[in-house]
Amino acid sequence: MFVSELKIRVRYAETDQMGVVYHSNFFPYFESARAESIRNLGFTYVDMEKMGVIMPVIEVQCRYIRPALYDDLLTVKVIVKELPVHHKVEFFHEVFNEKKELLATARIIIYFMEAKTMKRTVMPEPLMNQLKPYFT
Amino acid sequence: MFVSELKIRVRYAETDQMGVVYHSNFFPYFESARAESIRNLGFTYVDMEKMGVIMPVIEVQCRYIRPALYDDLLTVKVIVKELPVHHKVEFFHEVFNEKKELLATARIIIYFMEAKTMKRTVMPEPLMNQLKPYFT
Amino acid sequence: MFVSELKIRVRYAETDQMGVVYHSNFFPYFESARAESIRNLGFTYVDMEKMGVIMPVIEVQCRYIRPALYDDLLTVKVIVKELPVHHKVEFFHEVFNEKKELLATARIIIYFMEAKTMKRTVMPEPLMNQLKPYFT
Amino acid sequence: MFVSELKIRVRYAETDQMGVVYHSNFFPYFESARAESIRNLGFTYVDMEKMGVIMPVIEVQCRYIRPALYDDLLTVKVIVKELPVHHKVEFFHEVFNEKKELLATARIIIYFMEAKTMKRTVMPEPLMNQLKPYFT
Numbered sequence: 305m306f307v308s309e310l311k312i313r314v315r316y317a318e319t320d321q322m323g324v325v326y327h328s329n330f331f332p333y334f335e336s337a338r339a340e341s342i343r344n345l346g347f348t349y350v351d352m353e354k355m356g357v358i359m360p361v362i363e364v365q366c367r368y369i370r371p372a373l374y375d376d377l378l379t380v381k382v383i384v385k386e387l388p389v390h391h392k393v394e395f396f397h398e399v400f401n402e403k404k405e406l407l408a409t410a411r412i413i414i415y416f417m418e419a420k421t422m423k424r425t426v427m428p429e430p431l432m433n434q435l436k437p438y439f440t
Numbered sequence: 441m442f443v444s445e446l447k448i449r450v451r452y453a454e455t456d457q458m459g460v461v462y463h464s465n466f467f468p469y470f471e472s473a474r475a476e477s478i479r480n481l482g483f484t485y486v487d488m489e490k491m492g493v494i495m496p497v498i499e500v501q502c503r504y505i506r507p508a509l510y511d512d513l514l515t516v517k518v519i520v521k522e523l524p525v526h527h528k529v530e531f532f533h534e535v536f537n538e539k540k541e542l543l544a545t546a547r548i549i550i551y552f553m554e555a556k557t558m559k560r561t562v563m564p565e566p567l568m569n570q571l572k573p574y575f576t
Numbered sequence: 577m578f579v580s581e582l583k584i585r586v587r588y589a590e591t592d593q594m595g596v597v598y599h600s601n602f603f604p605y606f607e608s609a610r611a612e613s614i615r616n617l618g619f620t621y622v623d624m625e626k627m628g629v630i631m632p633v634i635e636v637q638c639r640y641i642r643p644a645l646y647d648d649l650l651t652v653k654v655i656v657k658e659l660p661v662h663h664k665v666e667f668f669h670e671v672f673n674e675k676k677e678l679l680a681t682a683r684i685i686i687y688f689m690e691a692k693t694m695k696r697t698v699m700p701e702p703l704m705n706q707l708k709p710y711f712t
Numbered sequence: 713m714f715v716s717e718l719k720i721r722v723r724y725a726e727t728d729q730m731g732v733v734y735h736s737n738f739f740p741y742f743e744s745a746r747a748e749s750i751r752n753l754g755f756t757y758v759d760m761e762k763m764g765v766i767m768p769v770i771e772v773q774c775r776y777i778r779p780a781l782y783d784d785l786l787t788v789k790v791i792v793k794e795l796p797v798h799h800k801v802e803f804f805h806e807v808f809n810e811k812k813e814l815l816a817t818a819r820i821i822i823y824f825m826e827a828k829t830m831k832r833t834v835m836p837e838p839l840m841n842q843l844k845p846y847f848t
Contacts (some may be wrong), residue, residue, distance in 0.1 A: 316747070316757070317598050317740035321591040321646055328589065331464030332725035339724070339783065349724070350783045361463040365501045373749065374593055375758045388460040452611070452621070453604035453734050454642070457727040457782055464725065468589035475647065485588070486647045510729055511611065511622045599769040600739030633735040637773045 306384040306438040314376045330408055331364065334397045337380040338412075345434040350377050355428050358419045362392075366410040370431030376401050387439040391424035403408035442520040442574040449476050450512045460507035466544055467500065470533045473516040475549075481570040494555045498528075499562030502546040512537050523575040527552050527560035578656040578710040580583045580613030596643035602680055603636065606669045609652040610684075617706040618687050627700050630691045634664075638682040659711040663688050663696035714792040714846040716749030732779035738816055740746045742805045745788040746820075753842040763836050766827045770800075774818040784809050784845065795847040799824050799832035 312333050320326040339349050352359065372378060383396040397410040418425045427435070448469050448487045456462040475485050488495065508514060519532040533546040563571070584605050591599040611621050624631065644650060655668040669682040686699045699707070720741050747757050760767065776846040780786060791804040805818040824832045835843070 315740050315744050317743060319586055319593040321593065321595045322494055322496065325591045326589050327500065328464040328467030332723050335725060336723050358458055360458065361504060362680055363503045364463065367499045368497060375756060396741060451604050451608050452728055453607060455729040456724055457729065459729045459730045462725050468587050471589060472587050484647060511620060594766055599772065600736040603736030630730055632730065633776060635775045636735065639771045640769060
């Protein structure tokens with residue numbers, strides 16, 4: 305299992321007139337946390353795109369348990385439970401506030417695709433090599 | 441069954457550097473389509489908030505089938521399959537482009553809540569009265 | 577002078593916890609109104625990008641006079657006061673609500689640039705031909 | 713003069729299909745940097761709202777010099793050149809990338825207003841006391 309986390313401060317722009325973070329604004333938080341998790345493996349999503357591989361989001365699921373509030377310092381967790389051997393990778397996310405209350409959980413499915421052909425491909429080898437040790 | 445639809449033009453701001461609409465930007469489309477569906481029933485979400493009822497999003501699920509592109513004129517469908525008798529309402533969404541290709545499907549669960557107490561409530565009667573005929 | 581306008585309905589996602597449209601969310605409104613004004617001339621921004629010309633925003637200025645509220649049906653005006661003879665075009669915008677109150681004014685400077693070379697260019701001829709009659 | 717800065721990582725969600733940060737997405741960066749600058753003074757914008765004071769943005773101006781790119785780690789500067797003695801405060805911003813290139817400059821005018829009455833007020837005393845030493 306691979307686990308990583310990122311602290312994110314809620315912006316005013318991300319709130320709505322209900323006084324909480326608008327539901328879809330959690331997805332850029334998840335994206336930032338995934339990017340940081342790749343960086344922690346010594347790789348970046350920018351490197352990946354330079355290698356001609358893009359990672360479009362194919363499916364998302366998110367449950368909102370408690371509201372995230374303006375200026376909250378959130379902890380956004382990224383969890384990969386299984387080594388992605390095919391074109392598909394499944395990310396799980398959990399969001400906590402400073403009181404360690406669970407605000408949301410999510411499951412996001414992403415494909416590895418060749419930018420040029422838009423055909424499914426697999427995780428680039430350099431990233432796979434960094435990720436493998438977490439699953440043995 | 442209640443069905444409604446809204447045309448939405450994709451903004452440049454909603455695209456990302458993959459050249460497609462960023463995945464979470466579909467959710468404001470769904471929200472607009474739901475608001476319009478309520479308006480079609482002779483009611484508005486603003487009326488609802490004035491009656492002290494808010495409708496927070498509790499769970500979302502979305503599958504991305506084909507990319508939405510800048511300047512696409514999307515048709516965003518709202519489908520309510522069951523009359524919401526309790527605090528919960530389930531919306532289904534479908535997004536089509538001008539070629540009538542299906543781009544995305546979604547399922548969104550929303551609760552009726554009293555703004556003051558943050559306790560679950562039911563759909564306000566005036567809206568219920570408008571919606572009922574679609575389910576008999 | 578060339579004038580064009582577009583109706584835009586305020587989304588919940590665009591409000592913030594002050595209960596009004598977050599200030600920077602006016603800019604995608606302006607962008608939509610500009611795109612529509614080009615469409616009204618029988619051209620699209622998509623056509624322009626296909627011709628290898630992009631239109632990055634170089635400078636913006638916006639004054640907020642009254643708040644825009646959720647569900648407001650805004651009228652967003654686009655005004656071009658001078659025919660853009662060089663690489664630069666200046667757009668003026670005005671935003672009104674349904675009570676015809678002025679909510680905001682803006683001035684936005686955009687350059688015509690060749691996408692490949694990122695060098696300044698001029699307005700593509702087909703668009704220029706459509707725009708010219710408004711300035712004589 | 714009061715100067716403060718904040719590091720901000722560009723999100724994929726903030727880019728557009730031109731491959732750069734969409735112009736209006738700089739404003740939430742400025743907002744975050746201002747919030748952090750207030751926090752550095754031992755105060756928060758949340759405290760301010762609890763004291764019944766809100767700070768709506770009244771006017772913005774921004775010049776875009778070089779594009780901000782996905783994953784760039786930006787340095788967003790906040791500069792207050794004059795102690796705000798009335799209801800108005802003027803913030804200047806500068807954005808740099810990791811190569812220390814200047815990407816954008818901005819000037820943002822904000823008013824102090826009483827949330828209840830929506831009348832102009834002055835900077836709350838506790839914040840003024842923290843800020844004053846920077847201007848003598």
